[in-house]
Amino acid sequence: MSRVLERSFSLGHAAPVTTLGGVDESRLRQVVSQHFDVLWRFLRRLGIAECDTDDAIQEVVLVLARKLDQVEVGSERSFVFSTAVRVASGFRRTLRNRREVGVEEAGLAELESPPELGPEALAEKKRLRAVLQQVLNELPMELRSVFVLYELEELTMVEIAQTLELPPGTVASRLRRSRELFEGMAARAVERMES
């Protein structure tokens, strides 16, 4: 059984790929195409290493294919986010046993360089991006997902509550806690980087 399928089971997905229900193939392609960028960067920001991103995306797509008929039109992005959080949590558990994802490995090798940035500015941005990932990785997943959705994906707190199926109060407290932790860790990390 492939790594992805093994993890599909471990994540509590009841059925393997071969029992996927009838799927609207064109809708699946459309959803993946439309939300791929969001999904990719969200997984990376949740701490999935570059070498594991394809696997993680595959898991999300498999879940999406299996449950697409239950996803209301217009709710696809929310479904993609919530599935990505579960998949990323599964990956993190696996990775904890396998190895820790270092800052270098959080790697930016496959990023497309923004053309407007010069080489020095780009190098500086990449350094900061690596530090950002290091800080994000130190946040517990339940705080990290809320933090990333709010601060980087710019969802509203109501949207986050719906996406993660959490009470609004829980979202608010997780966001508050994650911001406190983030600000403290960010200050220390940047100081270390510049010293």
Added chain:
Amino acid sequence: MNEPRRLSQSGGVSQRLLDSASIDKPSAAARRRASLLAATTGSFSTTSSRSSAAPMPRSSVVKTLATWMVIGAAASATLALAGSKLLDFSGDRSKSQGAAPTLAELPVAPSASPDIAPEPKRSVQEPTLAASAEELREIEAVRAAIGRGDDAGAIAGLDDYDRAHLDGPRKAESTALRIEALYKSGKTAEARTLLIDFQNRYPTHPLLKRVRALAQ
């Protein structure tokens, strides 16, 4: 719900760090891989679910029934052929009083052995059955050629087989027959090389013992 001001608008270290995330953009290659994945997942799930989930049109039901009848007939014929070969083989053995049969005398293996990676699932269609029968016929012809001592003819037949069925389900059998034909025609170095390859590819194949015996 009161939305706090986002840290990316607050200035300071947090903003610097969060701003750096603006370079997060997947490469075109990553996007292509995902599109391909969606296409294959969609196609695969559609195919695999057709029998259980999606209602099948009546014409498809009739076609499927007909196909399965053809499969049943072909399977019966194959089993009968294998059975008759097995009986012949038993008879030959008793006649030769324990003399080990050559590979050419061995019965056709009824199916691919478990040590060979399973074939990708094919759609159940008549051309596949026809191709399978053709493969069987070709293997039988090679076996017959070896049996009557026509090693060159057997090798030529195996060359034709390899061209027509690059990785057919009877690849192991055809390789074993080629090793035997090569040994018998005196091309021992070539046979030995092929034997090593056979051992590596099919380490638990039932024919391996027989093929090794040829080298001794």
